[in-house]
Amino acid sequence: MASDPLITARARTDANDFLIEAEEPLASFHRRAGGELPGPIVTxxxxxxxxxxxxxxxxxSRAIRAQDSAEQISTWVEVVPGRAGTIVNLSAWQAEDIAPLDPGAEDVQRLALVRHMAGLSARLDDAQRLLAVDWSARDLDAAGExxxxxxxxxxxxFTAQNVDEERRGSDWRAWDGTVVALPGSERQWAVKLVPLRGGFELYLVPDRPLPDVAPQPSRKAERAAGLGRDIAPVLRQPVSRIIANAETIRTQLAGPLAEEYSNYAADIASAGEHLLALIDDLTTLEMVEDEAFDPAPDHIDLADVARRAAGILGVRAKERGIVLDAPREGESVPAIGEFRRTLQVLLNLVGNAIRYSPEGGQVWIRVETVxxxxRVTVADQGEGLSLGEQARVFAKFERLGRSGDGGSGLGLYISRRLAEAMGGALTVESAKGQGARFTLELPGNPEG
Incomplete structure (x- = not known):
């Protein structure tokens, strides 16, 4: 125990913010919260x-509050930076027992921490096939791309080990919690799979941080010109940090909180996610307007892509009581286009149809070869568009007077540019009071 009677416990961290030494009661609290000594700070x-x-x-120095599964603690913390790490002095440590959290709350807290620490995240379909990928760890550039x-x-x-064959038919739980290696990274990555309706979220969490060197943007950020190269990475980092901190507050990982403040943190996180979506839209906008932009066409099944879009947005539709009538299993319409960009267009069309259809309504997705x-057509039961609105609906930043829905007014403009870049087209048919029908057309694949 420390000799200073005012200090309850001392601890020491290294340059990577690992807790390498800790006295009681901090050491026990740290381990109960899931940490190791030495290991990352988990509070x-x-x-x-x-x-x-x-x-x-x-x-x-400041007062902090935190809790694990057994205790809620409050203490005064003084952090003294040194040449390699820091010295942490704790005083006025107070702890009180708390009622155990229900399993659902523990799962929410654990998932919030996983999302915060993940170096790569991906959206998968129900067969664990990749739909979309995002990453922040610079040693995952090769794997991410x-x-x-x-x-x-x-x-x-895409893991360094050839392990998919032996587990291809296994339940997803066989993968959850396993450790994999990825090409280009010397670190090991823990797998977290979160089941969703119609697919999964995949998170890869590193076993250790990278060496503490000057920040370097990943190649994903370097690929985009203009905003993508200069502004987007700069904006993404603080906005992502705001979202992560708001989620930490909302899920009370940093300690108990009154409900109104937890709700306020949820609003902050939601606003941050809208801002990130706008940054993504602006980066994509610059990409599709670049004369050098060239999608990678492939043989795709337009009916399959439509079913995937419906599956991804199924939960959002259910929340509003909307029925998604997607192409039936076995229905196939071969086409030539880039899978990821085609899915992006359909997610935008189906998402808009859900947003502007009345609660309890229906959205139809039909495919055909002509x-x-x-062709794939997305039809809704919304208010519809006049001839003047149809002429403007694909314009850049056009929102037709809508407000408060978090949209940027770029989705349809980007979708049409993507369709045209793939040798196709995006059109609309509508009338006031009769809903709208958006049709994506791509080159057919007679050999499909």
Whole structure:
């Protein structure tokens, strides 16, 4: 125990913000919260203070509150930055027993921490095939870009080990919690699969942080010109941090919180996600307007892509009581187009149809082949569009007077540019009071 009677416990961290030494009662609290010694700091409020002190080089102190499955603690923390890490002094430590959290609440907290620490996330369909990929770890550039190019394939095909064959038919739980290696990374990655209606979320969490060096943007950020190269990565980092911190507050990982403040944190996280979506839209906008933009056409099944879009958005439709009438299993319409970009267009069309259809309504998705052209039509029961609105609906930043829905007014403009870049077209038929029918047309694939 520390000799200073005012100090309850001391601890020490290294340059990677790992807790390498800790006295009681912090050591026991750290282990109960899922941490190891030595190992990453698992108390968000303490981690934030340590990072700030090390980054600024200033001695910082404040009161923090936290809890594990057994205790709720409050303590005064002083962090003294050093040459390699920090010294942490804790005083006025108070702990009180709390009622055990129900399993559902523990799952929410654990998932929030996984999302915060993940270096790569992906959206999978119900067969664990890749739909969309995002990553922030710079040592996953090679794996991330390969996964993006391999949309529609099993995510396990992109691990360094050839392990997908032996588990291809296994239940998803056989993968959850396993550790894999990824090409280009020397770290090991823990797998977290979250089942959703119509698919899964995949998160890969590293076994250790990268060495503490000057930040370097990933190649994913470097690929885009203009906004994508200069502004988007700069904006993404603080906005993502805001969202992560708001989620930490909302799920009370940093300690108990009154309900109104938890709801306020949820509003902050939601607003941050809308801002990230806008950043993504602006980056995509610049990409599709670049003369060098060239999609990667492939043999796809337009009916299959439509079913995937309906599956991904099924939960959103159910929340509004809307029935999605998608192409039936076995129905096939061969086409030529880039799978990922075609899915992006259909997610936009189906998402808009859900948003503007009345609650309890229906959205139809129909596919057909006409004169060697593949078509998919998304029809809704919304208010419909006048001739003047139809002329403007594909314009850049056009929202037709709508407000408060978080949209950027870029979705349909980008979708049409993507369709045209793939040798296709995107059109609308509508009338006031009769809903709208958006049709995506792509070159057909007679050999399909």
């Amino acid at each position: 968000p409020a303490l981690l934030e203070l340590v990072r700030k002190a090390r980054r600024t080089g200033q001695r910082l 390969a996964m993006m190019a391999g949309a529609g394939r099993l995510w396990t095909e 004169d060697e052209r593949a």
